[in-house]
Amino acid sequence: MSQTLSRPKVQPWSQSSVASVRPLILASVLPAVFAALVGLLANLDFSVALLVIFVPLQALAAGFVGFKTYGKRGLKDAVLIFVTIFFSMMVMVLLTSVLVSVAVAGFSAMSPQFLSQNNVYVSPTTSLEYGGVGHAILGTLLIVILTTIAAVPLGIAMAVFLTQSNAKHKGIVRTVTQALSGLPSVVSGLFILAIMGFVGIERSGLTGALALFPLMLPTVARVAEESLRLVPSDLRLAALALGAPNYKAFFQVILPAAKSGIITALLLGLARIIGETAPLILTINANNSTNLNPFAEGIATLPTYIYGFLSSGYSTSQARAWGAALVLLLLVALLFGAARIMTRQKSLKTKSTKKAK
Amino acid sequence: MESELANPKANQARRKLNVGPRSRGDRVFFGITSLAANFAFVLVALILVFLMVSAWPALQSQGLAFIYGSTWVADEGAEPIMQLGPMIWGSIQIAFIGILLGTPMAVATAYLIVFMLPSRAAKVATTVVDLMAALPSVVIGLWGLIVFTPVAAHWAQILNQTLGWFPVFAIEGEQPTYVDSPFIAGWIVAVMIVPIITSVTREIFSQMDSGLINGALALGAGRWAVLSRVILPTSRGGILGGVLLGLGRAIGETVAILYVLQLSFDINWYQILEPRGGAVASFILARFGEATPLEFQGLMAAGLVIFVVTLIVNTIASLIVNRSTRRVK
């Protein structure tokens, strides 16, 4: 260890030497210092100093260093790297801002009672010591479970069709399914409303679950199709060569091999619908008390709870909205985490198959 | 033992091969799955039919002015005038701003993940972007209203004060608030569509033939040359598909926009910092609670409009993405 440290690196093929490191350091420090100085002296706004002085200067500096080291080619490459990092940082900043805001503001609303109590006798100005999202958590779970019962088997059956059959119109089924996955959620709600108008059903938890169904179905179908596609076709052929009919080859060989992928499809489908708001506002009545009967009366859900409290504008109701948003995000993160673990297991398994070859 | 050499006889009769399912189990199996697959068509048709029937009276009474007119008066008792023009224009405007802001961010992020980050960091970044795609619209709306709007209003003020001579950044009227504008709504839409464009682009970048890239690098090409000569020409179509998918998402975005935009039937053509704008989807939700039965038909018609538009956009996008992923492969 010490030996490698004490010995100077001599790499004739690399151009990095003290002479070329110095402009690199200067280039990364100077623009910031300069921008800060100008900003302070001219009493400029922080964001203006950042965007108008620092960013162009930094780009210039990066380009200069690139030019010094590699010539004209280096100039373009340095600017490309700078631009890439600049725009990706913007994404990072936006995302971090969302997550941190929800975490901080949501955490201050959090308490055992907030998670367990319902919203009866709570007005927009009631202090946070009373009431909570317990009823909305239960309502959300109830409704997404109802949707899942319908959407997951159907989505998997679609995926089976897309991977196992020899039908000619597979391509167009796939395209339509993908196009459906971009269905605006508000349209899904209007669609169920229109059906309700014709058939004459009242708004209830069930109609809400129905409104989420067209949104969940394509997600489940797509993810399940991808995971079934990962099962080597050799396995299917082997099963058929042993005299298996197609359905037995699927249920006894292919499905077990794709199990974790199918569960991933379920989890990502849930993550897709658990935060949907517009369809539920259109098809479910709000409710302040706990209702677990999906066939009658209103049911509270986390997204509609947030929507309701945010619309009223008082600081306590905003705090409630943040709290509910944190709970919702944690549910999404939980589903996502579980899906990640599932995919990791799957990739381990396929890796070992590969090694065995 | 010697066999005759292959001497093809002309027009040997082909046998009928038994390609269909033989056993009853298989017939049931394929029957059910193909029923399920065809349900995709049924669902699209059902949505179309039900929206159309519910919207028909409104479309009939309003005529084509429903699309381009700019008056919406639907009070109890009077004959309603329902013209969606400003909302449709607003949707286009906001989607355009969102794509303008979101595409560079998304493509840069995808480039960073595939070509710059070490594989472990790339995996983390990919997960983060996927998680971003799962952020509920209502949460983005909450953040947009309380956290983002003040910041964006500050930027809008700077833009207006420095570039106000340029009509796009001009604001009419005294004491501008800089909030509730298409500019802010466009940013919110950008946040919503960045993940989808990123994941499509990343997919296409990561399927690039690495031999091609290494070949270019071996010839002494720099990053920029590889990007402009090798990567972009092959992946251009796929990125466009991703952007179109983002466009579909942007047009359908409802709740998040509702919080950060002042819906107005006083049509706002280009002054994106003014607090008036439109978005069809958000408008449906905003009016829904107090709509009269006749106005409800108008809202159904509005829903029909965004359904048809997003269906077309998304179908084209899927076709493009599928084709270019296959080609890159």
Add this chain to the structure above:
Amino acid sequence: MTNSTPSASTLSAEDISVWFGERQVLSNVNLVFPANQVTALIGPSGCGKSTFLRTLNRMHELIPGAGLAGSVLLDGVDIYAPEVSPVDVRINIGMVFQKPNPFPTMSIRENILSGLKLSGRKTANADELVETSLRRASIWNEVKDRLNDQALSLSGGQQQRLCIARSLAMDPKVLLMDEPCSALDPGSTRRIEETIEELSESMTVVIVTHNMQQAQRVSHQTAFFLADENTPGGVVEFGSTEQVFNTPVDPRTNDYVNGHFG
């Protein structure tokens, strides 16, 4: 097909031609595979020998757009006759693939019994069947203490012998092997060749191979397939292995077996 006593059968291909869509890939193949004989199918890549092998147990018809003319007779019965079920055909004519493909979610024991389960049949004594099948594939001694381990825990060569054992558990009359050793090391290859020799005592074996030495070591008779550019493939020469390799009649066979092309 009605005869269910386990014994070798004669398989014969009469005038087989094969199409994929409109493209003909094989033309008028006539071959006889007598009982208890090992037949090697050799030839350069793309000459249609693997395709031909798949016509022998109706795996061919699983490919969309596949077409066929001629007939395949198992003990005189046409396996493509309308009243014959493909499931029965595949039970009687087993197949081993190029890459080992044990079922990854099943144990070794379950893999052996999978054929019965998949084809909907029952056995009185499962343990005995597992043992006999593994013994016949000469892998019993290596796995007898770990029958409940996952099949993927085996080495590549062991996996391939497991796949052979899986086919043997069905008690097939004919075993088709599609380059069974191409993914294996020389040691595993030798063991599988020994297994093939033992198997020929109780069944008919057809093996596709790229390896000339292997064809000479394991087979009694050899068929040489060849496809000229843009024309369908066919059999150039068919005879005893000794004759095909030592005194080939066709000059192209001579060139191929002596390594001049392919």
